[in-house]
Amino acid sequence: MIWLPPIFYAIWLLIFGLCIGSFLNVCIARIPEGRSIVTPPSTCPSCSARIRWYDNIPLLSYLILLGRCRRCHTRISPVYPLVELAGGLIFFSLFLKNSFSAEMVRGAVFLCCLLVLFFVDLHHMLLPNVVTLPCAVIGILFALFHASPISLLDALGGGVGGALFLMSIMGLYYLFRGRLGMGWGDVKMMLAIGAFLGVKGMFLTLICACCAGAFYGLFLLLFYGKKLDHALPFGSFLAPAAALIYFGGDRLFELYVSVLQQYLVPEFILR
Numbered sequence: 001m002i003w004l005p006p007i008f009y010a011i012w013l014l015i016f017g018l019c020i021g022s023f024l025n026v027c028i029a030r031i032p033e034g035r036s037i038v039t040p041p042s043t044c045p046s047c048s049a050r051i052r053w054y055d056n057i058p059l060l061s062y063l064i065l066l067g068r069c070r071r072c073h074t075r076i077s078p079v080y081p082l083v084e085l086a087g088g089l090i091f092f093s094l095f096l097k098n099s100f101s102a103e104m105v106r107g108a109v110f111l112c113c114l115l116v117l118f119f120v121d122l123h124h125m126l127l128p129n130v131v132t133l134p135c136a137v138i139g140i141l142f143a144l145f146h147a148s149p150i151s152l153l154d155a156l157g158g159g160v161g162g163a164l165f166l167m168s169i170m171g172l173y174y175l176f177r178g179r180l181g182m183g184w185g186d187v188k189m190m191l192a193i194g195a196f197l198g199v200k201g202m203f204l205t206l207i208c209a210c211c212a213g214a215f216y217g218l219f220l221l222l223f224y225g226k227k228l229d230h231a232l233p234f235g236s237f238l239a240p241a242a243a244l245i246y247f248g249g250d251r252l253f254e255l256y257v258s259v260l261q262q263y264l265v266p267e268f269i270l271r
């Protein structure tokens with residue numbers, strides 16, 4: 001086989017990822033409405049004109065058309081090129097991190113699911129079972145076949161532990177407020193996150209997502225006068241937190257422990 005520099009493969013994977021991102025856009029738009037993600041072909045949401053292949057080239061078409069439909073000139077949501085770009089960057093960065101390996105495939109499945117869940121929850125306050133449950137099963141299967149950096153026990157413990165942990169928070173909230181603070185979709189999403197990241201990664205994800213959610217809630221409270229029980233799409237906080245932990249979990253864990261050691265817990269307890 002001819003040797004080619006890694007950047008050659010990286011660029012091809014970037015382009016491949018852009019196309020996957022284009023498909024993820026279809027998933028984000030259609031899954032919450034219960035429509036097929038295969039047929040019919042994409043149309044403009046405003047004038048229903050069929051989108052031709054040359055207007056459907058990831059990222060490029062959006063730039064050439066200056067973000068408007070060719071026929072009716074209605075503005076196209078910038079979410080479309082953003083998701084395409086994210087898809088490209090997912091594959092590009094996974095190749096740089098893992099080269100061609102089972103871990104690249106595992107990471108791609110996980111991060112693509114997170115991308116879909118982020119936008120669906122943001123738009124619809126919904127985390128569809130058709131994404132969360134297969135994602136959890138795939139995470140367990142990778143661990144089962146030793147194609148994952150975490151063991152099967154860790155994957156099961158992370159998934160089930162994460163789901164139970166969130167359910168106990170929901171239970172406590174219900175006791176005090178008389179209603180559920182989160183949805184069952186969040187519980188199933190935790191199942192998937194734990195299956196991919198293990199117990200440690202699952203807890204770090206929860207900590208990051210809760211901190212981000214709390215800051216965002218405080219921001220809404222102070223600047224937009226929203227009430228404290230204003231509903232937030234928790235899945236949209238979990239998804240970027242899980243992606244962050246996937247890429248830098250170990251370093252973040254070391255940082256977290258060192259902060260605990262230095263400031264919060266007297267040294268003799270940790271010794």
Ligand SMILES: [Zn+2]
Pocket residue numbers: 044045046047048049069070071072073074
């Ligand atoms: Zn149109």
